[in-house]
Amino acid sequence: MLKYKGILFDLDGVICSTDEYHYLAWKALADRLGIPFDRERNNLLRGVSRMQSLEIVLQKADKTYTEEQKAAFAEEKNALYRQYLSQMSPRDLDEDVKNTLRTLRDEGIKLAIGSSSKNTPFILERIGLDRFFDAVADGNCITHSKPHPEVFLKAAEMLLLDPHDCLVVEDARAGVQSALAGGFDCAAIGDAKDDPRAAYHLTRLSDLLRCVR
Ligand code: BG6
Ligand code: MG
Numbered sequence: 001m002l003k004y005k006g007i008l009f010d011l012d013g014v015i016c017s018t019d020e021y022h023y024l025a026w027k028a029l030a031d032r033l034g035i036p037f038d039r040e041r042n043n044l045l046r047g048v049s050r051m052q053s054l055e056i057v058l059q060k061a062d063k064t065y066t067e068e069q070k071a072a073f074a075e076e077k078n079a080l081y082r083q084y085l086s087q088m089s090p091r092d093l094d095e096d097v098k099n100t101l102r103t104l105r106d107e108g109i110k111l112a113i114g115s116s117s118k119n120t121p122f123i124l125e126r127i128g129l130d131r132f133f134d135a136v137a138d139g140n141c142i143t144h145s146k147p148h149p150e151v152f153l154k155a156a157e158m159l160l161l162d163p164h165d166c167l168v169v170e171d172a173r174a175g176v177q178s179a180l181a182g183g184f185d186c187a188a189i190g191d192a193k194d195d196p197r198a199a200y201h202l203t204r205l206s207d208l209l210r211c212v213r
Pocket of ligand 2: 010011013014047170
């Protein structure tokens with residue numbers, strides 16, 4: 001007997017290590033502007049939109065910037081980020097992730113992506129998963145990014161499933177909050193692993209197989 005009919009995966013930091021590329025691209029921008037930025041600060045950007053991430057980076061700046069400058073900074077960061085993404089291939093899909101996704105699908109569970117990223121279609125194509133998921137809800141189809149539950153509610157709706165029948169998998173504290181606000185159970189991994197609000201704490205994605213059975 002399976003506990004969930006659907007699983008909604010965050011993308012960056014859960015399905016692939018693109019969270020590292022986000023960090024490197026923000027770090028390059030922050031260094032160029034002389035703004036202090038480290039991995040701890042980067043954890044605050046997990047799950048939140050590009051512009052909100054920029055605002056968090058700029059909180060440590062000693063001057064203010066115009067909206068036009070901010071738009072240019074976001075564009076600069078995204079261009080660098082996409083350079084990293086363009087070098088990705090299906091080889092960047094971790095074996096543990098690949099096997100877990102296949103096993104879950106073979107067990108008849110519906111699988112979806114729920115990500116704040118507007119680069120989701122590009123990333124899925126790079127890692128060879130562009131036709132794998134039953135639904136993809138991403139930064140291109142939402143008004144509010146995490147911790148708002150919109151992206152996961154949309155993904156569940158695309159799967160024609162009730163939130164109570166779905167499990168969210170997240171590496172962001174904002175994402176865990178988003179799952180709970182939407183009425184979903186949450187499995188936390190990576191930076192969010194020890195978040196007490198999560199129902200399950202995963203060391204690797206395959207630990208999920210024990211949570212759904
Ligand atoms: C989320 C990341 O998945 O996507 C955030 O965790 C990022 O760090 C957000 O800011 C938006 O990403 P993008 O690719 O649209 O800039
Ligand atoms: Mg993430």
